[in-house]
Amino acid sequence: MVGWSGLRKSLLVALFVAPMFLGVLIFNIYPILLNIYVSFTNYNRFHPNPDCDLWLNSIMEPRCWPMFRPRLPQGLGTPFTLQQPLYQNYSELFGRLFTSRALGDLAQIALCLIPLGLVFLLHRYWERRPGQLANRGWFWGGAFLASFALAAGLNLPRAVLDLMESGDFIAVVFRTVFFVAARVPLSFLLGLVLALILNRPSLPGRTLFRVVLFLPWAASSVAILMALVWQFFFREQGTINQLLALLGIKGPIWLNHPFSAFAIVVLVDVWFSYPFFMVVILGALQSIPQELYEAAEVDGASWWDQLLHITLPLIRPAVLPATVLTSITAFQMFGTAWAITNGGPITGVGKPGATEFVMIYAYKQIYQLQNYGRAAAFAVIIFGMLFLATLYSLRLTRITKGAYE
Amino acid sequence: MNRRTKPVVLIVSYLVLTLAALFAFYPIWFAILASGRIGDRLYTLNLLGMFIPTEWTFENYQTLLFDRPFLIWIRNSLYVAGLTTLGALLLSTSAAYAFSRFRFRGREFMLILLLAIQAFPGVLSLVAVALILTALGLFGKHLGLVMAYTAGALVFCTWNLKGYFDTIPIDLEEAAMIDGCDPIQAFLRITLPLARPALAVTALLAFLGAWGDFVLASVIVPAPDHMKTVVPALYSLANSVSIPWGQFAAGFVLMAIPTILVFLFLQRFFEAGLTLGGVKG
Numbered sequence: 192m193v194g195w196s197g198l199r200k201s202l203l204v205a206l207f208v209a210p211m212f213l214g215v216l217i218f219n220i221y222p223i224l225l226n227i228y229v230s231f232t233n234y235n236r237f238h239p240n241p242d243c244d245l246w247l248n249s250i251m252e253p254r255c256w257p258m259f260r261p262r263l264p265q266g267l268g269t270p271f272t273l274q275q276p277l278y279q280n281y282s283e284l285f286g287r288l289f290t291s292r293a294l295g296d297l298a299q300i301a302l303c304l305i306p307l308g309l310v311f312l313l314h315r316y317w318e319r320r321p322g323q324l325a326n327r328g329w330f331w332g333g334a335f336l337a338s339f340a341l342a343a344g345l346n347l348p349r350a351v352l353d354l355m356e357s358g359d360f361i362a363v364v365f366r367t368v369f370f371v372a373a374r375v376p377l378s379f380l381l382g383l384v385l386a387l388i389l390n391r392p393s394l395p396g397r398t399l400f401r402v403v404l405f406l407p408w409a410a411s412s413v414a415i416l417m418a419l420v421w422q423f424f425f426r427e428q429g430t431i432n433q434l435l436a437l438l439g440i441k442g443p444i445w446l447n448h449p450f451s452a453f454a455i456v457v458l459v460d461v462w463f464s465y466p467f468f469m470v471v472i473l474g475a476l477q478s479i480p481q482e483l484y485e486a487a488e489v490d491g492a493s494w495w496d497q498l499l500h501i502t503l504p505l506i507r508p509a510v511l512p513a514t515v516l517t518s519i520t521a522f523q524m525f526g527t528a529w530a531i532t533n534g535g536p537i538t539g540v541g542k543p544g545a546t547e548f549v550m551i552y553a554y555k556q557i558y559q560l561q562n563y564g565r566a567a568a569f570a571v572i573i574f575g576m577l578f579l580a581t582l583y584s585l586r587l588t589r590i591t592k593g594a595y596e
Numbered sequence: 597m598n599r600r601t602k603p604v605v606l607i608v609s610y611l612v613l614t615l616a617a618l619f620a621f622y623p624i625w626f627a628i629l630a631s632g633r634i635g636d637r638l639y640t641l642n643l644l645g646m647f648i649p650t651e652w653t654f655e656n657y658q659t660l661l662f663d664r665p666f667l668i669w670i671r672n673s674l675y676v677a678g679l680t681t682l683g684a685l686l687l688s689t690s691a692a693y694a695f696s697r698f699r700f701r702g703r704e705f706m707l708i709l710l711l712a713i714q715a716f717p718g719v720l721s722l723v724a725v726a727l728i729l730t731a732l733g734l735f736g737k738h739l740g741l742v743m744a745y746t747a748g749a750l751v752f753c754t755w756n757l758k759g760y761f762d763t764i765p766i767d768l769e770e771a772a773m774i775d776g777c778d779p780i781q782a783f784l785r786i787t788l789p790l791a792r793p794a795l796a797v798t799a800l801l802a803f804l805g806a807w808g809d810f811v812l813a814s815v816i817v818p819a820p821d822h823m824k825t826v827v828p829a830l831y832s833l834a835n836s837v838s839i840p841w842g843q844f845a846a847g848f849v850l851m852a853i854p855t856i857l858v859f860l861f862l863q864r865f866f867e868a869g870l871t872l873g874g875v876k877g
Binding site for chain 1: 609612613616617619620621623624626627630646686687688690691693694695698700706708710711712713714715716717719720721722723724725727728730731732733743744746747750751754779780804807808810811814815827830831834841844845848851852855856857859860863
């Protein structure tokens, strides 16, 4: 670009970027550092104020800074300091994770996943050498069978349940992973089916259906209120049970059973998220050249063959990044479960509830229990996990491409 | 895929579409019906009443509008979301322009840093943000909420606008500069007017983000009732002991349905961005 260069350009860039960067520094980066610091303290409702004589507190805790010091209320309980030992909050979260029993369970779970992992690596190897057309379906089938046999042989459900007993962190993360594993494929399938139907250009009423089917995604802008409406369907005196009563059946209290509560949260979140897949897949479908299908038809390929060998492979580049993004979003789901179950139903005294996912757990620790130190420690670990997932998704979506150009 | 469709396929297609449309639309329709139902019941024993309005009253709307601080909640939300939009756009537009037009040291690092930050959801930094706001004396105040939202919207706005600036040909600005503009004038007079649609969409998304938020608002401004923004206020209305569900439904119709319509209007912008693997708003 013509115009200024040298010092004037540097000044100009600084002028343009500085306000935004200052905002990011104060409200995004500093909170992350402060959060890491708080995770090593016993900051909670019994120790609401900092001990400003501690030099780390006087540096990290903004309320201890000279200009804000006058606002600090005095004499409310004992002030918070560093935990003894320092990693106390983390060890409370992990519980008995690092005992031989829990680690044994973890090893069993890992063992069951080995066949799938191997075939996944093999698959990536094949992708780089498209010449070798081995029958991949058989390999995947074999891997699934092997994993399943291992799971049955090692009594995997017992290992998982046992592991989830070992501490809050593992229980919450496993539950969230189950949620993601149920919700993402379901919304993908629903989105795929609807996109395939809507892709027919000659279908009368297509535009209307598209708009109506997009509604749930639009409703996710006020997710928590929408989820409250859904919750009403499943209340003890809710719509579903009213309908059942008309048929003479006394409906169960849906939200009091761990399994049905979990299933309902999955259902409602599928409702919120399938339009995302539908839109992505529709976009991808429209970029597939029609000639491919015509050629396939000449060759006598059935509709099913066309789907497996033309449609799905060709929408993959668009769908894969979308799946990773939506998995990360699902991992952070908050509104749906909070409005419907509040994280419940209870699974035991002092244990996270049956639908207490990652964000719900963090929110409860902060909002209801005021257990800030532990919430911060939890946040640090989840930060780490999300950071890795995001790096992976950035590589996959190549969204940073623009940054290098 | 076949150009000539068999009747059976067509019938099955419509069956699936109709069921899906019912699934998609019924909860929203249900809330509309419930808002006009007589009494405090959201449901009705009348089977027909579950699908079409067999009885209708504006009682819930009246109570909500005149006996409860609904309009104040809306005003609070408009104020908070409006200031957030203004703040986020003011800070991010110039930065996005610099990222798009200048090559400087640390540019790539900053862009990727922004994306990495974007991945961290608000709930997780809530403890730290609350501490900072307390130190500033803004905890429990609308301005504190505005700051927290602005921080959340900054990254998204910057990336979104940068993406749009990248599509505006640089030649225009170069021509302007040859004619004697300096880079700041080129930015203000040439690029900004051209980027008006992108600015509008970005502003709308930043607005909607703050408008529909529950988590930050419920923690940073938990009380009193007349300070709340509309989403947490309606949430607590639905969860209060007396459970005025009809009023909640009326609030839903008045607040959520316009939001949903605005979002529907934005659909085509999403579709354009999504196929490129864009960031979800």
